[in-house]
Amino acid sequence: MPQFFGPVKDDYDLTEAKKAAEMCALNLLFNIRQAAGSLDNVVSVLRLGAFVAAPSGFPDGPKIADGASELFINLFGESGRHARTAVCVSSLPANALVEVDAIVEIKAG
Template sequence: MSIENRLAELGITLPDAPAPAANYVPFAQSGNLIFISGQISADENGLIIGKLGENMETEAGAAAARRCGLALIAQLKAVTGSLDKVKRVVKLSGFVNSTPDFTEQPKVINGCSDLMVEIFGDAGRHARAAVSAPSLPLGVAVEIEAIFEVE
């Protein structure tokens, strides 16, 4: 089954690939690896702002991380033209806007990790970092960058 068919089967619509907000490119490719710049948590209503452990619960953070994952996949599709060229998700690096005593960063970033496996199956399993940050750009709850291997 193609990835496009898989997305349709799951009822997932990708957002438009976000434009860079500063002096950087949305991706860089080296050989068969595509490095997608950090995607911040946003949905159709705008930025998802919050600080985990202060004014946002873990489940809401995981939903924000899922939105980052959708943006990562949208960027990847813009680069490759077809998600069927994806051989595997290599690595995710997730940053969680959280208080010093918040310790559920892995549960938050699971929102993105689970999405990758849901869409790409075993090829979606990846290495990962899930770390806390005292603040993130524009006050967003989550930012995630990714490395993908393509054909």
């Protein structure tokens, strides 16, 4: 399993950085499945937050966050479309490149 460390460097590869956000989203989906019992119980993705470790003035944080957003939309279709914040920060825990959180609506059990 690849590991992605931050902060973003000047010669970064957008495709690889988006994979880091996608990996975060996959980890999040694992936890959502645990909480919901099944991903079939997800009604909608309401909000996604992405944090990208990057130097001051870095403009592409939202482009990197697209890796997570695109995964949710591809998996859940229109129900995966969400409000989103994507911000750059000077550092993240464990020297991560990206961190993602989400708020999802789950069917009442």
